[in-house]
Amino acid sequence: MARHSGGRGWYGKLVGAALGVTVLAVGASVWTAQADAVGGSSPKATASPPPGSDVERVAETIAHASDAGARGVNITIDDGPDPAWTPQVLDLLREYGVKATFCVTGTQAQAHPGLVKDVVAAGHRLCDHTVSHDTAMDKKSEAYQSQEILDAERMITKASGGVRPMYYRAPGGAFTPYSRELAASRGMRPLGWNVDTKDFERPGADAIVETVQRELPNGPTILFHDAGGDRSQTVEALRRVLPWLQEQGYSFGFPVR
Numbered sequence: 001m002a003r004h005s006g007g008r009g010w011y012g013k014l015v016g017a018a019l020g021v022t023v024l025a026v027g028a029s030v031w032t033a034q035a036d037a038v039g040g041s042s043p044k045a046t047a048s049p050p051p052g053s054d055v056e057r058v059a060e061t062i063a064h065a066s067d068a069g070a071r072g073v074n075i076t077i078d079d080g081p082d083p084a085w086t087p088q089v090l091d092l093l094r095e096y097g098v099k100a101t102f103c104v105t106g107t108q109a110q111a112h113p114g115l116v117k118d119v120v121a122a123g124h125r126l127c128d129h130t131v132s133h134d135t136a137m138d139k140k141s142e143a144y145q146s147q148e149i150l151d152a153e154r155m156i157t158k159a160s161g162g163v164r165p166m167y168y169r170a171p172g173g174a175f176t177p178y179s180r181e182l183a184a185s186r187g188m189r190p191l192g193w194n195v196d197t198k199d200f201e202r203p204g205a206d207a208i209v210e211t212v213q214r215e216l217p218n219g220p221t222i223l224f225h226d227a228g229g230d231r232s233q234t235v236e237a238l239r240r241v242l243p244w245l246q247e248q249g250y251s252f253g254f255p256v257r
């Protein structure tokens with residue numbers, strides 16, 4: 001996960017060169033807040049900008065740090081949205097006042113656009129988790145990787161009502177230098193994790209909680225799932241982990257971009 005690519009690819013240069021202004025023609029307040037947070041001047045959107053002109057390149061290295069500082073943690077929720085589990089996760093996050101990052105697939109976003117809008121409306125951020133969640137995509141062609149990432153970007157942005165994913169997380173961590181570069185050129189910071197709760201394997205809520213408590217010294221970005229099967233253990237674990245983290249003096253943030 002510590003691989004670095006050389007310079008910027010041709011695609012990034014192209015997008016960078018086309019970036020005259022940062023026009024955010026999206027009404028959602030969360031998006032406005034994000035624009036302010038990165039220090040962009042916010043010219044009022046007037047005529048519709050050409051495609052891609054609202055995209056600002058980000059770094060292509062894999063992010064793990066939290067924007068909430070030394071005692072900040074990033075809750076990341078992967079593979080949804082799912083009508084059975086995502087609403088329960090959203091309820092818990094609201095109860096504890098936690099903002100999280102949802103790594104959604106294009107397929108799930110397209111199937112459940114209302115849930116994507118719910119995620120955004122609650123102040124959470126979106127992450128592109130590809131169209132079809134192929135954990136062997138790093139072994140496949142660049143054309144395939146591009147399609148998986150860019151099609152998902154479009155599907156997610158459409159489902160959200162225009163709010164773009166701010167991160168890219170390769171399924172199973174199957175990043176390549178090419179895919180990181182491509183995502184970065186589209187304003188999506190490659191996103192890793194430090195604590196894999198293994199909740200996907202359903203080891204029991206106790207084990208999920210203990211994994212967080214034991215492995216948090218590894219770093220601030222914690223991986224959970226809200227789809228792909230029965231996630232009741234994940235919901236139960238979050239119900240205990242979120243207050244525990246608060247009691248330990250952690251605050252909740254977003255991964256750096």
Ligand SMILES: [Zn+2]
Binds near residue numbers: 078079133171
């Ligand atoms: Zn995943």
